[in-house]
Amino acid sequence: MSGPTNQPAIVAFADLDDTLFQTLRKLPGIDPHTLTPATVSTRGEAHSFCTPAQAELLRLLACGGVTVIPVTGRDLAAMARVTLSFTSWKIVDHGLTLIAPDGEVETEWAGHVRVHLHDLQEALAAATAHLEARAQRLGCRLTRHHAHDLPFMTVLKHPDAHAEALEELQLRWEAFLTDQGLENLQIIANANNVSVLPRLLGKLEAVQHLRQRHFSDAVLTFGLGDSLSDLAFMSACDFAITPPRGQLLRAVNAARLPQR
Numbered sequence: 055m056s057g058p059t060n061q062p063a064i065v066a067f068a069d070l071d072d073t074l075f076q077t078l079r080k081l082p083g084i085d086p087h088t089l090t091p092a093t094v095s096t097r098g099e100a101h102s103f104c105t106p107a108q109a110e111l112l113r114l115l116a117c118g119g120v121t122v123i124p125v126t127g128r129d130l131a132a133m134a135r136v137t138l139s140f141t142s143w144k145i146v147d148h149g150l151t152l153i154a155p156d157g158e159v160e161t162e163w164a165g166h167v168r169v170h171l172h173d174l175q176e177a178l179a180a181a182t183a184h185l186e187a188r189a190q191r192l193g194c195r196l197t198r199h200h201a202h203d204l205p206f207m208t209v210l211k212h213p214d215a216h217a218e219a220l221e222e223l224q225l226r227w228e229a230f231l232t233d234q235g236l237e238n239l240q241i242i243a244n245a246n247n248v249s250v251l252p253r254l255l256g257k258l259e260a261v262q263h264l265r266q267r268h269f270s271d272a273v274l275t276f277g278l279g280d281s282l283s284d285l286a287f288m289s290a291c292d293f294a295i296t297p298p299r300g301q302l303l304r305a306v307n308a309a310r311l312p313q314r
């Protein structure tokens with residue numbers, strides 16, 4: 055079902071934000087006339103944009119008959135604000151929700167996710183509670199996110215993306231998970247937020263599930279992403295594509311690995 059008959063499927067699993075598009079804040083000095091609108095804000099205004107290179111990459115994939123599958127932390131509402139056209143499957147909620155091409159939530163995956171989340175509720179609640187007072191004192195906000203009616207992630211944000219406050223709270227969270235032996239949870243961080251979410255169920259597992267169930271005939275797969283949290287699903291593909299100024303390449307460059 056993944057492509058025209060007799061034609062081997064080629065699939066690109068692609069993170070969205072900061073991989074296929076980004077906000078203007080991340081594009082200093084660029085001529086706005088060269089940009090392609092990619093998302094709208096909650097008020098319906100253009101919010102994120104593709105650079106000419108990103109737009110050309112999408113065009114190239116489309117010309118090559120490549121099925122592009124978003125693999126995003128966005129929830130359904132935020133996915134609906136993406137104005138680029140994706141007509142196949144979509145992986146949202148950091149992998150916890152699969153949307154079929156007809157727009158329906160895949161119920162088998164939802165059931166699997168619910169069982170997994172059920173066992174994590176106590177740990178998630180404890181991790182969230184552990185940070186609450188200190189987060190408030192540092193002017194940060196904690197938001198619980200749900201998938202299939204169950205909490206699955208708590209996101210910490212500072213209104214001005216205060217780096218020191220976020221770092222202090224991230225370290226505090228990581229120490230809590232280690233001290234309590236909560237190995238089924240992980241912390242992921244980017245420029246303006248820190249999140250606690252399941253470690254063993256996410257983008258990678260969703261990509262594996264989709265490949266097994268719906269794209270087992272794929273002869274070539276690409277993984278596109280910018281963040282360390284994308285690394286696992288990108289590593290499960292035949293080739294990985296990552297932008298030069300993303301978290302992933304910055305981390306690799308900083309590691310200055312010995313060349314052997």
Ligand SMILES: [Mg+2]
Nearest residue numbers: 069071072280
């Ligand atoms: Mg990203």
